[in-house]
Amino acid sequence: MVWQETYEKWTKHTALDKDLRKQLEELQGNDKELEDAFYKNLSFGTGGMRGILGPGTNRMNVYTIRKAVAGLAKYIKSNVNDAEKRGVAIAYDSRHMSKEFAVESAKVLGAEGVKAYVFESLRPTPVLSFAVRHLQAAAGIMITASHNPPEYNGFKVYNEDGGQAPLEEAEAIINEVNKIDRELDILVKNEEELLESNLLEWIGEDVDKAYLEQLKTIQKQAVNESTLEIVFTPLHGTAYYPVMDGLQQMGFQNIHVVEEQAKPDPEFSTVSSPNPEEHQAFEMAIALGEKVDADILIGTDPDADRLGVAVKDASGAYQVLSGNQLGTLLLDYTLSQTENLTNGKVIKTIVTTEMGRAVAKHYGVETIDTLTGFKFIGEKIKQFELTHEHFLFGYEESYGYLIGDFVRDKDAVQAAVAACEVAHYWKQQGKTLLEALDTLYEKHGFYVEKMNSLTLKGKEGAEQIATIMEDIRERPFTNLAGLNIVAVEDYQTSERYLPLEEKSEDITLPKENVMKFLLENEAWVCFRPSGTEPKIKSYFGVKTDSKDDSEALIKTIQEEVEERIASILK
Incomplete structure (x- = not known):
């Protein structure tokens, strides 16, 4: 019609x-x-x-x-x-x-x-x-x-x-x-x-109380009389009461709320986007953080399933952590503080940092990959009830984390209280979260990830996104930044092609319109149209022995990919 x-x-x-x-x-x-x-x-x-x-x-x-x-x-x-x-x-x-x-x-x-x-x-x-x-x-x-x-x-x-x-x-x-x-x-x-x-x-209240009771189960150590100074913004959304109740229940007292962003507001009038992935969403939290000398700034998106965190760098300025960085810190702390890791499993998505796999391996824990979308992580947790595997931690690069499986979707309330506990732990060791992250880089390698998001709205935009995916699928990359492609993964056909060996393997994950290229030296690139927004996303990951080398390599790969996409759209 x-x-x-x-x-x-x-x-x-x-x-x-x-x-x-x-x-x-x-x-x-x-x-x-x-x-x-x-x-x-x-x-x-x-x-x-x-x-x-x-x-x-x-x-x-x-x-x-x-x-x-x-x-x-x-x-x-x-x-x-x-x-x-x-x-x-x-x-x-x-x-x-x-x-x-x-x-x-x-x-x-x-x-x-x-x-x-x-x-x-x-x-x-x-x-x-x-x-x-x-x-x-x-x-x-x-x-x-x-x-x-x-x-x-x-x-x-x-x-x-x-x-x-x-x-x-x-x-x-x-x-x-x-x-x-x-x-x-x-x-x-x-x-x-x-x-x-x-x-x-x-x-209402009965369900809230039951949830808060379960929230206690993710706490690893007591934080009573903690000197941690916390700034919290719910970005005009739903998180104010559960996060405040959760932090206070855990034992944190020094919580400073960005009052201008505490009340629900459908226009999200103090931010250009209510997205803790975007640094502008932290402007008011940073101003308050500077005023109260906060150790950690936490911000949740409107429906409180994503958490962003900012902490001070060496110069004293606040730096917003990436979803991969925060996920790595939460993962390392969770595994280090869990007594029984037997048959434990970490779950991440195919576009989430490979550093998580290295951290989990250090603790003798296997990492399982899923397609992008927390539904797939929830589905895996359900399967564990039959296989008797033990869920330890699940996360994705887009600021989604889950620690306790009493919830089956990403949970910014859990992540908020856990992030503050991790910050408290490292403060006791005399380190900020960024310094803690540096110790993990020194131990596991300098993993760096980036993501480009191209918005193409309307019917015409949907057709352009389809054209980009079709072109990448029909004319796959053979090298990027001088690195050979060692595997081409097409999740739509469930095929992994290994060009250097000239052979193919099956991909066991569900079919989806995603293309991923694995390069030499543990670098990778992935292309995926968003399922909920008029966007096509390009994900990049590299690992080298130094931060500077990793930053330079990922910049080159990004530029080459951007040139390719621009040529497709001409």
């Missing part, structure tokens, strides 16, 4: 939401915007469904939410035991329309006879993951667009294990969603009906 037909169906729908109708009227005559809003349905990627708020099948609104929830309801009723009775746990962050979408989800579930447990106020993503397990729910829904700009919102699906729905489940759910061709006519029940028939239950 061409987009104009879908657009016409919406404009002629007599009961169309009045705000969406007004927005459609304002878009009249703007065919480019209208085409982008209606030319396709929002699809599930590595992190669920995410998009710009507004009218249209390719936008986040009550109708795309209803369609997604109706598909989920049909899936769990057919595939999960006692789904109607066990219900679905629902949480939401501080974004525009988040609570409305959460309640709308409950209304659709109620019409399907499925109970909904909805948090009475905003909560972090990891608390939703925990709630699914704690309540033994059949599934979970998180309304969030993570660290995206204010005009976005999103919808994440969690399975009964509390993890994001893995590929097979997500495909089955989306198949159910795609069977629904009349998103404007989906039945809903009103809130009063749901409460009267016990199909809606508001939840």
Whole structure:
């Protein structure tokens, strides 16, 4: 069906939401915007469904939410035991329309006879993951667009294990969603009906207390009377209460909050992006840190599944750690302080630093790789229950970490309290986190990683991203920065080609549109379209015997890759 037909169906729908109708009227005559809003349905990627708020099948609104929830309801009723009775746990962050979408989800579930447990106020993503397990729910829904700009919102699906729905489940759910061709006519029940028939239950404090109790289990040592000075910013999101409660419960007292960023704000008005991966998000935290002479600055994204950390360098200026650097510090501390490492496993993604593998090997622990996306780490943890392997730590380069498996998604609350414990430990040794990192580099090698992200919006952008991947796949690199390619990994065909040996091997991970090139001397490059944003990401990793050599090598590799991509787009 061409987009104009879908657009016409919406404009002629007599009961169309009045705000969406007004927005459609304002878009009249703007065919480019209208085409982008209606030319396709929002699809599930590595992190669920995410998009710009507004009218249209390719936008986040009550109708795309209803369609997604109706598909989920049909899936769990057919595939999960006692789904109607066990219900679905629902949480939401501080974004525009988040609570409305959460309640709308409950209304659709109620019409399907499925109970909904909805948090009475905003909560972090990891608390939703925990709630699914704690309540033994059949599934979970998180309304969030993570660290995206204010005009976005999103919808994440969690399975009964509390993890994001893995590929097979997500495909089955989306198949159910795609069977629904009349998103404007989906039945809903009103809130009063749901409460009267016990199909809606508001939840909150009891789940919070249970989560905080589990948070105690990741603590490795007492930190009472710690002199550590902490600055914390929740970046206008959901993390204020759980992080503050977690730090105080652990024993930290000297916590300074960036008050201007403590309150939820869907516009994220004090930052250009509410993303702790970006250094500008720490500007206010750095100013406060300088004022109180803080040892560590911690910042969480809006739904509190990602954590950024900044610490002082040798000159006394605050430096934001990369996700790989913080992950390495957390990993080393966790393994060094864990008594029983028998049959223990560390899980990381294929674009996360190889330094983690070196650290784990030092402690006699195996590292397992997964595709990008924490859903795959959660899926592995679930498998460990059958194989009796012991989960020790999971992380990805994009600031996502997990220590205790009572949550099955990345958890910035866990990471925040753990990072402060690690900083406390090293302060006792007379070192900052950067100095601690230097000791690890001296021991394991100077690993350096970078990531380039190219945003190409709309239908045209999606086509350009496809063209880049197609070109790289059809004309693979043979060398970069003078280093030969020793392996070409195509995760779409599940094939690893070894050009120097002229032979191929199978890749056992799930199929995904990813290309990775392994170079001599432990360098590597990986290309991956984002599953949730209009971006193509290029990841780079190197290892040499010195920081300067590693920085120079990775810069050369980046430049050669950028030239190649620019030539493709000409």
